[in-house]
Amino acid sequence: MQQLALALAGRAGSRLAETFAVPVSRSTLLRLIRALPDPAHAVPRVLGVDEFALRKGHVYATILVDIETRRPVDLLPDRTVETVRSWLADHPGVKVVCRDRSASYAEAVRLGAPDAIHVADRFHLWQNLAEAVEKTVLQHRALLPEPAPPAGPAPAVALASVSSEPRRTGRLSDRVREQHAAVHTLMEDGFSLRAIDRRLGLARNTVRRLAGAKDPDELLVGRWTGRTSILDPYKPYLHQRFAEGHTIARRLFEEIRQRGYPGQEQIVRVYVRRLREAFPNQDPPRHKPSVRDVTSWITRRPDRLRDEDAQQLKEVLARVPVLATTAEHVRAFAELMNDRRGRELKDWITRVQQDQVPALRSFATGLLQDLEAVVAGLTLNYSSGAVEGHNNKIKMLKRQMFGRANFDLLRKRVLHAA
Incomplete structure (x- = not known):
């Protein structure tokens, strides 16, 4: 029952226990969780620190994870400097602390474990860089679309005029020809027009017209062939x-309706379909790159870009020199991060500060405020990935508790279920 409670909490655990023919109330399962002693953990040498939401936007707590074993060590009821500092002071022996760039966690570690090495998480560094890139792209969003070509006469596009000849194909043509043949066959057999309309199930006037036509083509040239359309004045624009x-x-x-077209959309659809059939190789309109598109292209690995995206990015960078400079700095930072060349970060910051890219300069200035942690993050192999994984598990555990995340119960489940 303890294992059932740890896995599913109260309500879900109670329902499953009843299925196992071991009925138990949710309150009993929760009491079993509360009765569990805290597991004994050795003080981790490499500690991961991060916050998580008990109630998003209102109440936050702190999770501590042993980075080397990837197991949670403890959960703290808040994210204040004093709480984290006290835990570190009570558990001496932490040599490395992986954290985000939160000033409160940085201060807590400096006070509680003054000899520990601070390691800024690479994921958060890249996320902050991507935000700076997005701000830069947003400032130049008017230059992202490809400029319109100079005005000039549009290529000639025209359909053959509607022929006044009889229709040779189509459902209407086939039906008229079949009915004409049937009527004339019955007339040759001596049937009257009244008998024919009863036999074929046609209206008397229809039978009379079919009988009076020597050839079905006479019936297929009429008001529907060669007639004008309410779309004709708008065809040059189309x-x-x-x-x-x-x-x-x-x-x-929508465009021609704003110009006074009084007809239905279906007429336009039929005509555009005829244009597509007449010009099957007409290239579709090119997608205009959005701010999100360009930001993604700049911050993504070049070998993971589609050919068309790489081509569009190349054109955008050629049109907007500021974005070309931004892309160069992003590539250089990615190489520093992937190759663990954190010692070259100061040179990268110097180059960024010499260029007129405000968002990147702000990002670089922020790195200087926590330079040692950032250099360690770009040099050492430690990261906060294990902490982020446990944060996702905590979200799942909270959902099982129907949003009422009692901290003590949540702490017991996290520590014992790992």
Whole structure:
């Protein structure tokens, strides 16, 4: 029952216990969790520190993880400097502390474990750099789309005029030809028009027209062939927009409706479909890169970009020199981080501060405020990945407790279920 309570908490554990024919109340399961003693842990040599939300936006706590064994060591009820400092002072022996760039955790470690090496987490460093890149791209978002080509006559796009010849194919043509043949066959057999309309199930006027036509083509040339359309005044505009690469019928309908088109969208859809059939190799309109797209392209590994994305990024960087400079700095920082060349960080910061990229300069200035931890993070192999993994597990445990995350119960479950 203890293991059941640790895995599923009260309500879910009670339901599963009943399925196992061992009925037990949720309160009993919770009492079993509370009765568990704290597991004994040796003081970790490499400690990971991070916050997690008991109630997002309101109440936060702290998780401590042994980075080398990847097991949680303790949960603290808040994230204040005094609480973390007291725990470190009571547990001497921590040599390395992996943390984010929180000033409160940095101060707590300096006070509680003054000899420990601070290691800034690489994930958070890259996340902060990506935010700086996004701000830079946002400042130049007007230059991201490809400039429109100079105005000039649009390529000629036209469909063959509607023929006044009889229709040779299609459901209407086939039906008229079949009905004409059936009527004339029955007439040759001596049936009257009244008998024919009863036999074929057709209206009397329809039978009369079919009987009076010597050839079905006479019936297939009428008001629906060669007639004008309410779309005719707007076809030149549709041809121009189609030649420019705008082939979505819905958007074209909206555009001509603003110009006074009184008809239905279906008419536009049919005509655009005919344009697509006449010009099957017409290239679709090119996707305009968004701020998120360009930010992602700059901060992603070049070998993981699609060919079309790499080409668009190349064009954007050619149009916007500031973004080209930003991309160079991002690539250089990525090489420092991947190759563990943290000792070269000062040179990178100097180069960034010499360029006129405000967001990157602010990021570099922030690195100087916690330089030793950042250099250690870009040099040593330690990171806060294990801490982030336990944070995700805590979110799952909280959901099992229906959002009422009692800290003591949550602490027991985290420490014993690891």
